[in-house]
Amino acid sequence: MPPAxxxxxWPPVYRAVGQPLPRHFEHHGTHVFCTDAHARAPAGQTMWVWPCDDGHVGVAWDWVQVSRGVVAMLDPMAVLTNLKLLGDAGEVLTAWQAARHLNAIVVALPWQREVHRALEGGGDRAAVPAPRRRALPAAAAPVPTPR
Incomplete structure (x- = not known):
């Protein structure tokens, strides 16, 4: 799994808040690591991808195991995404304004099941290949560096 x-x-994908938010994301991967060496509480990141007409929308967040069999988002205000939500006047919502909409996506996903699978497997668990990047137009392609 690439880092969240x-x-x-990723290229941004714009979507108006009034439009239904996607609910059919695919599990892209879950990474397990420990944040506290003393308590050894498992924690990690999970990533989900929605292939849509405008490209790929990805969402990722950190999670922590709070007790045996119970995992939770580490910070509901810190969902990483390339989804840009638009308000009524067409303005891009701030991270604070978009948080409740992004959390609605998270709540609808079976992410805790995938985290439990990764915890049982003891490491990375990837399910979907990374989205392909679109090639830059020839005029915008980077100039190779001489060796």
Missing amino acids: WTLRA
Whole structure:
């Protein structure tokens, strides 16, 4: 699974808040790691992808195991995504304004099941290949560096 922060480099996909939010994301991968060496509480990241007409929308967030069999989002205000939600006047919502809409997506996903599978497997669990990047037009392609 690529690091969740790479979602910021994916091409943005714009969607009006009034439009139904996608509910059919595919599990892209779940990574397990420990954040507290003393308590050894498992934590990690999970990523989900929705292939739509405008490209791929990805959402990812950190999670933590709060007790045996119970996992929760680490920070509901920190959902990473390339989805840009638009308000009534067509403005891009701030992260704070978009948080409740992004959390509605998270709540609808079976992400806790995938996290439990990854915890049982003891490591990374990827299910869907990374979306293909669109090629840049020839005029915008980077110039190769001489060796």
